[in-house]
Amino acid sequence: MTTATEVRKPVHKSSPGAARHPRRPGRIRRVSLPYLLLLPALVLELLVHLVPMVIGIVMSFKELTQFYIRDWGSAPWSGLDNYSMSVDFNAPVGEALLHSFLVTVGFTLLSVALCWLIGTAAAICMQDTFRGRGLLRALFLVPYALPVYAAVITWVFMFQHDNGLVNHVLHDQLHLTDKPSFWLIGDNSFYALLTVSVWKGWPFAFLIVMAGLQNIPKELYEAAALDGAGMWQQIRRITLPSLRPVNQVLVLVLFLWTFNDFNTPYVLFGRSAPEAADLISVHIYQASFVTWNFGTGSAMSVLLLLFLLVVTGTYLLLTSRGRRAADV
Amino acid sequence: MRTIRAAAVGAVTLSLALAATACGGGSSTGGGSDNSPKTLTYWASNQGASIAVDKKVLQPELDKFEKRTGIKVKLEVVPWSDLLNRILTATTSGQGPDVLNIGNTWSASLQATGALLPWDAKNFAKIGGKDRFVDSALGSTGAEGKDPAAVPLYSMAYALYYNKQIFADAGISKPPATWDELVADGKKISAKGKSVLGAEGSNVAENIHHVFVFAKQHGADFFTADGKPDFTNDNVVAAVKQYVDLMAKDKVIPTGNAEYAQNQSVSDFAKGKQAMLLWQSASSNLKSQGMSEDAYGIAPVPVQSGTPGTGAQVNSMVAGINLAVFKNTDNLDGATKFVKFMTSDAEQKILNTAYSSIPPVKAAQSDAAFTAPANAVLKDTLATSAAALPQVASESQFETTVGTAVKDLFADAAAGRPVTTDSVKAALQKAQQQMPAK
Numbered sequence: 001m002t003t004a005t006e007v008r009k010p011v012h013k014s015s016p017g018a019a020r021h022p023r024r025p026g027r028i029r030r031v032s033l034p035y036l037l038l039l040p041a042l043v044l045e046l047l048v049h050l051v052p053m054v055i056g057i058v059m060s061f062k063e064l065t066q067f068y069i070r071d072w073g074s075a076p077w078s079g080l081d082n083y084s085m086s087v088d089f090n091a092p093v094g095e096a097l098l099h100s101f102l103v104t105v106g107f108t109l110l111s112v113a114l115c116w117l118i119g120t121a122a123a124i125c126m127q128d129t130f131r132g133r134g135l136l137r138a139l140f141l142v143p144y145a146l147p148v149y150a151a152v153i154t155w156v157f158m159f160q161h162d163n164g165l166v167n168h169v170l171h172d173q174l175h176l177t178d179k180p181s182f183w184l185i186g187d188n189s190f191y192a193l194l195t196v197s198v199w200k201g202w203p204f205a206f207l208i209v210m211a212g213l214q215n216i217p218k219e220l221y222e223a224a225a226l227d228g229a230g231m232w233q234q235i236r237r238i239t240l241p242s243l244r245p246v247n248q249v250l251v252l253v254l255f256l257w258t259f260n261d262f263n264t265p266y267v268l269f270g271r272s273a274p275e276a277a278d279l280i281s282v283h284i285y286q287a288s289f290v291t292w293n294f295g296t297g298s299a300m301s302v303l304l305l306l307f308l309l310v311v312t313g314t315y316l317l318l319t320s321r322g323r324r325a326a327d328v
Numbered sequence: 329m330r331t332i333r334a335a336a337v338g339a340v341t342l343s344l345a346l347a348a349t350a351c352g353g354g355s356s357t358g359g360g361s362d363n364s365p366k367t368l369t370y371w372a373s374n375q376g377a378s379i380a381v382d383k384k385v386l387q388p389e390l391d392k393f394e395k396r397t398g399i400k401v402k403l404e405v406v407p408w409s410d411l412l413n414r415i416l417t418a419t420t421s422g423q424g425p426d427v428l429n430i431g432n433t434w435s436a437s438l439q440a441t442g443a444l445l446p447w448d449a450k451n452f453a454k455i456g457g458k459d460r461f462v463d464s465a466l467g468s469t470g471a472e473g474k475d476p477a478a479v480p481l482y483s484m485a486y487a488l489y490y491n492k493q494i495f496a497d498a499g500i501s502k503p504p505a506t507w508d509e510l511v512a513d514g515k516k517i518s519a520k521g522k523s524v525l526g527a528e529g530s531n532v533a534e535n536i537h538h539v540f541v542f543a544k545q546h547g548a549d550f551f552t553a554d555g556k557p558d559f560t561n562d563n564v565v566a567a568v569k570q571y572v573d574l575m576a577k578d579k580v581i582p583t584g585n586a587e588y589a590q591n592q593s594v595s596d597f598a599k600g601k602q603a604m605l606l607w608q609s610a611s612s613n614l615k616s617q618g619m620s621e622d623a624y625g626i627a628p629v630p631v632q633s634g635t636p637g638t639g640a641q642v643n644s645m646v647a648g649i650n651l652a653v654f655k656n657t658d659n660l661d662g663a664t665k666f667v668k669f670m671t672s673d674a675e676q677k678i679l680n681t682a683y684s685s686i687p688p689v690k691a692a693q694s695d696a697a698f699t700a701p702a703n704a705v706l707k708d709t710l711a712t713s714a715a716a717l718p719q720v721a722s723e724s725q726f727e728t729t730v731g732t733a734v735k736d737l738f739a740d741a742a743a744g745r746p747v748t749t750d751s752v753k754a755a756l757q758k759a760q761q762q763m764p765a766k
Contacts, residue, residue, distance in 0.1 A: 187743075291764065
């Protein structure tokens with residue numbers, strides 16, 4: 001805390017030697033420069049991330065209904081009312097939120113597991129060189145590269161009851177069902193959503209695992225082959241353990257993306273999703289935008305944020321501890 | 329040294345600029361002003377077959393307005409799927425258009441936010457007085473006992489559109505006047521391999537419009553006189569069941585329609601696949617889809633028995649679009665002038681003709697353009713047998729919750745699950761529980 005005295009020291013006009021033997025004010029300037037240059041990024045980070053988050057948290061303690069949204073500073077504080085309403089699982093609002101939460105958990109687990117399984121399997125199959133490998137790799141990445149809206153709206157057309165491709169194949173051509181099924185309403189909507197989500201998500205898993213595979217030394221496989229290990233054993237004993245750090249990040253990222261996914265269910269089902277596919281992101285959107293109760297919507301968002309923080313923290317703690325143990 | 333200083337100054341300036349622009353929004357939370365008298369922003373709802381059609385209809389009129397007053401109107405046509413969200417966002421931020429179209433059923437809900445300029449006697453005087461407008465249209469401009477939140481712009485009503493050829497082939501001589509007749513005609517039409525009646529089962533707003541009318545025909549209302557939700561009374565349950573039964577029991581609505589939400593039923597009708605359609609002011613829409621005006625007839629929506637009228641004989645909602653002024657406008661005078669222009673007799677004739685709607689302005693309504701048979705049915709319905717949707721603050725929540733309940737019931741019917749009085753009641757019970765407590 002000597003800056004104050006330093007600043008008061010007389011400032012000499014800089015002479016040619018000043019640069020080599022900087023006087024103190026110059027040093028302050030030099031020390032502060034990196035921070036000044038960081039300032040725009042910091043301000044942006046505050047504006048884009050932290051301020052909206054804090055505002056959201058503040059909103060969750062207010063009774064922000066249609067009567068107050070015009071001047072939401074005047075909305076009365078409601079204490080923990082929004083929260084107690086959201087977690088009162090015996091009342092309709094809490095019950096619906098819990099149902100939506102459970103649907104989302106089930107959906108996310110299935111989707112992440114399938115994305116990982118398909119992505120890893122495909123990456124391992126693409127490991128050996130063969131003709132057309134580049135083409136296949138590019139083809140596999142197409143769903144990931146397509147804009148979400150364009151891709152999902154195409155699925156909507158395919159899932160249509162009367163003219164959709166899915167019913168045409170399953171019912172008209174393969175005769176697997178007695179009558180055409182509904183995919184966008186009712187219970188089947190869960191499977192429709194899962195299909196689209198996996199279709200959209202597995203190329204990312206494929207890409208990451210493929211990158212991870214490049215780092216596994218060929219010698220390991222050669223040595224294993226000499227020792228008489230078959231393909232399955234090679235995958236189990238070499239590939240999967242070597243991919244561990246990659247998988248750790250991949251699964252977490254897939255989990256967070258899938259759990260929070262808004263675009264896919266919104267484009268598939270519109271603003272009121274069928275109960276079987278009532279994902280929490282759309283549910284919260286509906287709680288705030290459609291019923292105009294932004295306080296409750298914010299409280300639900302904060303709860304979701306807390307849940308994801310806990311899951312992420314626990315996951316990182318467990319996996320990093322596991323890795324440390326493995327390293328020893 | 330100089331470049332370093334320049335970089336530092338640049339960094340600080342950039343940060344300040346960022347902070348300033350971010351905080352700049354939402355500053356104008358006061359009332360209206362006349363700070364920018366030369367421009368107006370106008371959000372129009374999508375009335376024509378497409379947004380491009382709307383621009384073509386509206387732009388010449390806006391040019392006319394500019395010529396007369398010197399005020400330039402910036403037009404944006406907002407699709408229905410976005411309009412309410414856009415209005416809510418504008419309300420929250422205080423940054424919105426000067427003048428905007430709203431669905432007339434939203435009037436009371438938006439009125440409660442306080443975002444729209446109330447049309448008291450003084451404001452009405454500026455546009456020629458309240459009694460220029462038809463009463464039924466004024467009934468959908470806000471809660472009773474409060475100054476209207478908007479003025480009527482276009483009026484519409486539901487009618488039964490029927491395909492003349494399919495009717496002739498099935499040996500039906502006149503359109504059904506009661507639901508029983510419609511179901512009986514449906515059997516003849518199905519026998520010819522055509523589908524009978526279209527519906528938009530996944531369109532929440534359409535569902536509401538229909539069950540509202542059915543409730544009226546059962547002598548019931550969704551809200552009590554003092555504005556409390558009353559979704560589970562026996563008559564409301566019977567009304568909702570009767571509508572869903574058109575698919576579940578009577579089989580006149582094809583099960584595939586349960587997932588319709590993008591006006592596919594209008595296309596089905598225009599393509600001649602389906603015999604009947606319940607729609608509001610469909611003529612221009614059908615024309616744009618290539619159906620000639622001679623190919624279909626227009627009749628009043630069926631009732632339980634007898635002829636359409638008031639009370640239990642109601643057969644349509646008062647559908648329509650209202651024009652509102654955003655309270656935060658910075659050109660209050662210009663906005664009022666624009667409303668006066670849009671509701672003038674001459675403009676009303678031009679616009680309502682283009683959109684095949686009925687003018688809510690009395691003087692314009694008597695024009696020859698609105699006495700053609702197609703419009704006569706709509707005009708008659710509006711005048712004698714249409715009722716306004718509940719003008720309560722929680723109307724938009726009602727549309728969402730009950731509309732979704734009906735959507736789920738249609739999904740049940742489509743999947744072949746039974747739709748019973750109990751299941752309808754349970755769905756409505758759930759909808760009622762989701763309504764705001766206050």
